[in-house]
Amino acid sequence: MDxxxxxxxxxxxxxxxxxQVALKKGFTDSESVEISQELDRLLNLYENMKAGSQ
Known part of the structure; x- marks a missing residue:
């Protein structure tokens, strides 16, 4: 898989x-923040991959 x-x-x-976590525990819960930070990192990586392929 690509x-x-x-x-x-x-x-x-x-x-x-x-x-799911944010609705259950709140948006400022440490687990919500951790997931958000990982998501941000992956979104930045994806944007860099797209920019590099153009």
């Missing part, structure tokens, strides 16, 4: 998980 596809799948998984 690395970009795997990355997008992971991003979607983390988006869903972050929503």
């Amino acid at each position: 690395a970009t596809v795997k990355l997008l799948q992971r991003i979607e998984f983390l988006r869903n998980k972050m929503t």
Whole structure:
């Protein structure tokens, strides 16, 4: 499977998980923040990959 596809799948998984955790525990809970930071990191990576392929 292509690395970009795997990355997008992971991003979607983390988006869903972050929503679930945030609704259950709150947006400022440490788990919500941790997931959000990982999601930000992966989104930045994806943007860099897109920019590099143009």
